[in-house]
Amino acid sequence: MLSSFLPTSQLVKARSGLSILSSLFLLSACGSSSDDSSDIGYIQLYNASANAPAIYMTVDEDPEEDSDDEIERTYTAVDFTDVSSRNELPTNSFFVDLGWQSEDSNDHDDLTIIYEQEIAIESDMINFLVLAGDITAPSILSYNIPIVDDEDDSTDDLFNLRVLNLHANFDNLDVYVSKSSETFNEAELLDSSAYTELTINHKLVQDDYTFYITENGGDEVLFQSEEVPFQYTSQYVLAVRENLGVDSTPFVIDVISSSSATEYQQLGSTARFRAYNAIQLTEQLASYEGEFDLFMDTADQEAIIESLAIGQFSDAIATAYGDYSFALTLPDSSEQLLKNHLVTLTENADRTVFFYASEEFVDEDGDGDVDENGDGIVDEIDVTINSLVVSNSSYQGIYQHNVNIVNLIDDEDFGSVNVYFVRSDELIETAEYKDTIAYASNESMLLLNNTYQVYVVAKVNSSDVILATQSLTLDEDSAEQYLILTNDESSATGYTMTFAAQKPQT
Structure with missing residues (x-):
C-alpha cells in the first residue's frame, strides 16, 4: 500500500520483483531503466x-x-x-x-x-x-539482488528497499512503515517476510521513516524504530535480527547500504547501568570511609544505590533512556562527594559508571613550588571525585573476547600505562597484544582464547616500571572482561589490577 507517503491509492507488485506506484511502474515499464548490461x-x-x-x-x-x-x-x-x-x-x-x-x-x-x-x-x-x-x-x-539503475529514481528522489528476516524465533513477521512524523495508525504494510526470506524490492520517496514490526497478521507492535533517514538514491536491505541489548523488545534492525550497516533501536527503549566504586581512602577525604550512596538526580530524596563499597559493582539498574544528573553522598548523610555529573543513557544502552578520585597539588601563589616550607611534603592537595562512563560490550564471541582496560591510576610520575598480554612463547617486548591507556580513560581490545600473563608497565623517567601483573585465561565459556587499574596502598607496588565481567552474571 504505502499511500500515506507515496501519493496514490495503491501499490502494485510487478512481475519484475518491484513494488511501486502504478503510475511510476508504467514509466519504468516504458524504459526509464537502462537495458545496457555490463560484464x-x-x-x-x-x-x-x-x-x-x-x-x-x-x-x-x-x-x-x-x-x-x-x-x-x-x-x-x-x-x-x-x-x-x-x-x-x-x-x-x-x-x-x-x-x-x-x-x-x-x-x-x-x-x-x-x-x-x-x-x-x-x-x-x-x-x-x-x-x-x-x-x-x-x-x-x-x-x-539485481542492480537497480532507474533514471526515475534520481528524478523523483526515490530509493530501493528490501526486507530480510533473520530472527530465528519468528517464522514470519510483518514490517510496516510510516513517515517519522506519523504513528502506527498511519503506517502501511511494507511487506511480510518469512525467516531468511529476502522480499521483493520496494521504491519509496527519500524521507525520514519509522518502521514497525508485528507478528504475521497481527496488530500488536513488537518494535517501533527510531527515526531512519533515507537521503540518497540507492539500494538498501533492512535486516531484522535479535535484540542483544537490555530492552525487552525482541528486535533491532540494520539498514544495509553498498558499504555500511547502521543499527536502529526500539524507540524509547530501556537502558541499564551499573556503578563501580574506585574512590580510594585518602586523608584529604577524612569523612569518607569507603562507601557511597548514589542518586540519579541531584534533587532526588532517595538513593538508588546504597553503601557501595570500594572495589564493588552495584546491581544493574534498568531505567528509561535519557540524560541524568548523578550525585554521590556519604551513606546516610547529606554530605556530597559529587553532584551534577551528566550521565547519558541512550536507547538500549548497557553501561558502567566508574567513580574515582584524582589529586592535584595546590600552588597558591603560582610560582611552581608546591612545597613552600621545604619540608619535603606537598603543602596542600585538592581531591576531586570524577566519573567515567564506559559502554559494556554486547559481543557474545566464543573464540575471542573483549577486554576493556580502564586506567584509574593517578600518579604524578606518569600519565599513562602500557598493558601487555604475554603468551607462553612471548616476552613483554615481543607481545602481540598490547595497548597504551591514558589516565582516566579506557581502551578496548579483542583477545583470542589463550592463557596470558598480563603486565601493567609505566615509564618513569627512563625506566620501565612494572606496576602489577596477573594471569588471565580465556576460553569459550569466558565472559567479556573489564581490566580495572587503580592505586592501592595495600599492594606491594602501590597499584592493583582487577578483572571483572562487563555484565552481571546470571
Missing part, C-alpha cells in the same frame, strides 16, 4: 552471527592455480552486525570461502575456514552473502 557483478558479505569473530571473505578464480593474472582477493574482515563493501568482480565463476583469524597471521592460508563454495558472479547482480546462526554450525545464506 561486471558484485559480492557483499553481512555478518549476522552473534558469536562469530570478524570474518574474512576470499574470492579465488582457481584455488589450484597461482598465476599472476588470476583473481585472488581476501577482503577486509567483517565484524558482527557489519557489512563489507559491495566488491566489484568480472562476470565469471569464483570459489568463495569465509574464515576467521585463529592465529596471529591473517594470511589466507592461516585462516580457519568455515565455508567454501563455487558461485557465479552475474552481470549487474549483487551476490549478497549472509553469515547467520551459531558460528559453530553457521548458516551461509546467498541472495542474488
